[in-house]
Amino acid sequence: MKQKKKQYVIKEAYTDNYHVLQYIDGKLEGHNIVSYYELDGYIAALKNMGYIRAYYEREYHVKMLRAKEDYEFALADYEKAKESPLNLSDEEIERYRRITHSDDE
Known part of the structure; x- marks a missing residue:
């Protein structure tokens, strides 16, 4: 059996x-x-x-595809940002982080 x-x-x-x-x-x-x-x-x-x-392999495959797509969008945004960066003083950087709730460190 x-x-x-x-x-x-x-x-x-x-x-x-x-x-x-x-x-x-x-x-x-x-x-x-x-x-x-x-x-x-x-x-x-x-x-x-x-x-x-x-x-469930299919579920993880879909998660991987979404992560790959998110990475590609982030990379494209980063390339745009490198072409035209915002130049701020240290004080303005802190203000920007507070206003936007950004944690870029």
Whole structure:
């Protein structure tokens, strides 16, 4: 008899809570919202039942594409800024940071 593939995925649910989804042979078998202080024990129990951690590859691929796009936009903006920089005194730099809530250090 073929052994079933047991996997679990952890996703952030809301403040200090996690959504833990359990799959057997690629089919969702259960899910739970677990608080941050219960997570370690909950995962230990899943591992004792033969579950291994898995990741939804498509989700991370999309995150990577978005990050790449954000980087490309930031790089284009930086190139424009290098062409025409704003020249400020130290005092004006501090004022600019306060007004714009900029933290460029």
